Ligand SMILES: Nc1ncnc2c1ncn2[C@@H]1O[C@H](COP(=O)(O)OP(=O)(O)OP(=O)(O)O)[C@@H](O)[C@H]1O
């Protein structure tokens with residue numbers, strides 16, 4: 672352990688494509704590393720974007736995958752899948768993850784697999800923080816990630832489709848996990864992303880502030896920030912996409928980027944276990 676903060680695992684999730692899950696997962700993991708922690712990034716999305724985004728695209732077709740880790744007939748262990756980068760360790764995605772998800776669907780304890788085979792053996796021993804990037808769908812892999820990490824960061828575009836995606840996640844995933852599974856998954860923060868400064872963004876941030884989720888908005892994402900420049904949320908910056916294509920976190924690609932302090936604030940939220948924690 673690098674310091675006295677509690678170890679913590681967190682999934683980055685929303686059942687909507689292209690809101691910034693992978694971008695937030697890679698960059699929050701890198702910021703946690705920059706703060707002196709040992710960090711593991713787990714790519715649970717069959718698309719493999721997080722894997723590509725940290726320069727490990729070659730591992731997408733590796734011999735072993737997570738399915739082998741919990742296959743009783745295989746002696747592959749989670750540590751066999753871990754790859755190192757200069758920023759963090761990574762469990763890469765795999766082209767067969769869809770098949771792994773189908774197996775989880777038909778197995779009675781699929782929802783506990785990430786907890787039993789990834790988080791419990793590694794968190795607090797090998798790693799201070801585990802950050803899981805999840806697919807843009809509600810299904811056994813994302814359920815298992817939420818159960819395993821018990822914390823979630825939710826990137827949102829300030830558009831109705833994102834907000835309704837979040838409402839669906841609460842109603843179809845978080846509430847059933849709590850009411851039927853007895854598992855409380857804490858929404859550490861809502862992360863408004865790719866903001867450019869239009870009226871819709873203003874209206875939706877205000878709506879969140881008038882809702883029971885108001886206290887999940889980090890300080891950089893609140894409507895007071897409309898008074899200053901560059902405005903609230905993670906702003907739209909071409910450097911995010913360019914860093915991704917170079918296989919690097921934002922800080923490695925553009926160490927002066929004005930969004931780094933905001934990503935740092937998110938890392939701080941993960942360290943503390945909530946916006947107001
Ligand atoms: N703040 C930002 N500014 C500019 N571009 C961004 C920003 N955040 C993300 N992007 C870009 O938007 C696209 C979608 O982001 P990302 O892949 O992180 O979303 P995602 O939610 O993981 O998508 P998927 O649902 O497909 O997994 C990418 O091209 C990414 O580089």
Ligand SMILES: [Mg+2]
Pocket residue numbers: 692693694716720721804805
């Ligand atoms: Mg993604």
